[in-house]
Amino acid sequence: MRLPVVVGLDGSMGSLRALDWAAAEAARMRLPLRIVHGSLWEHYEGIRPSFDTGRPAEQILAEHLVASAQERVQRLDAEVEVVAVVQPDDPVNALVQESHGAAMIVLGSRGRGRIAEMLLGSVSLAVAGRSHGPVVVIPKAASAVQSTSGRVVVGIGDAQGPSAAARFAFDQAVSRHGELTAVRAWRCPVNEAMDHPLLSGSPAASHHRDAEEHLEDVLAVLDRTGSGPVITRSVVQGPAHQALIEAASGADMLVVGARRGGGKHWHRLGTVNHAVLHYAPCPVAVVPDTYRD
Template identity: 55%
Template sequence: MELPVVVGVDGSEGSLQAVDWAAAEAERSGRRLRLVHASPREHYAGMRPRLSEGRPSEQAFAENLVAASEERVHRQAPDVKISTDVRPEDPVTALLEEGTEAALLILGPRGHGPIAGMLLGSVSLAVAARASCPVVVARGAEPNRTSAYGRVVLGIGETTGSTTVARFALQQSRARRCELTAVRAWRCPPYENMPYPLVDGEQTRAYRQQADECLDHVLGVTARDVTEVTVRRKLVQGAAHQALVEESASADLLVVGAQRRRGVVGLQLGRVNHAVLHHAACPVAVVPEGH
């Protein structure tokens, strides 16, 4: 059975952004859309006031919230098939479990968290750092979220898993009928860390060439799979997170990869992904390498 697009809903403004983005994605891909609300407060439903029909008020609130999100999707994408669920669990636990049977998890940049003004909500950060499927945080201004720029940006890292991430970015570009900009940032390390002595000009050329070869490898392996996408290469000297945040200003989606190490507990994002999730001007897709 084809895996669905799953979106977490909590009624916040960020959640509504995620629902809209997920509806468009489900319509593009022809996949089912699954709306999920999770709250540990449901465990204490028996202690909360009950409505006349015997349901706890918290449960009724959750069901109404999901129903409102479903109606929102119907208005935007009437042909998308929808399923819903209200789960009496911690949101991170519930969404990570949903991700094991999802093509894509969509989240808002901020929910109803306890810390006002956070750049990224704790639930979105935790899920993006641990999910087994690609996660999209639907952040950014409306033009970026509604595909106004016709451009997907791919950040290419060091590892061979970048080919998996590149395939995801190419598929997104094909579905959107837009171009893909593949970005590889590079830097010259301090002279004393060089494996062999080079003068400054040779050192710069060597590391630029190394970055260029990395781009060649990743795009050479993956571009054969999706031939109808226009791919533009971009080498940038400097910090990767700064380059990707700048590129995101005129992008509809920024795609980055994340390694998942077995047995490692906690967040598995890395400095670059952490930075773009907090500061990118467009939605960010975090794709597990090897997914």
């Protein structure tokens, strides 16, 4: 079964960049494209059209948006199988439901209302936090046209084996015939003296060595046959978000994981997620740890 690439549309420039990127991704992967417009975008972002017509304004706006988006995709690539739908629901709920049957959800980084003054829209954050599958957010700085570098960057955390994010990044690198950059960041505990990680026998050297060994263990399981993409290792002392943002320069995609725990705050993203979603120079894929492709 070919799961579609799903893109959320609200008519903003950010969502149009996401639409163009999603169309290129669908063409590259030979997957159908599904354009989804939540009919309550204006209610969610705090804006209502000022014109008055015989039909509800939301209905007119929704019909115009999806028709224009479908035409835009067909002009970009006539071979992409594309459908556009209006879901009578809050956009976050609509897209989270779509994530059950999507290869990925693609979103722009900003909405059209007051939230547009922020670095990242509330819809993108909420969907990335609640989606059942990968969510790719296209930042303003990223090109809507697919990069040709083929390089995918992924953060390797503390889990003993490959995370869902690592597996997704590996598959992305394979499909792009490109390279995987695996980043493992480490920091000394606050009660330990900081020194240079290359000084033999120092606490920093021990932490650096442990990080290298952990990374190798994860990659050995991730690429059991050794026939996968070229893998570049990056073991960095310092904050994980900083290491990832720096490594993502010139990359096709940066991939990070997201924990799905219990309780009422299960959908909250971590600090690393927030940082890379706000400042990464390329598309960011957030993959929940419960995701299984």
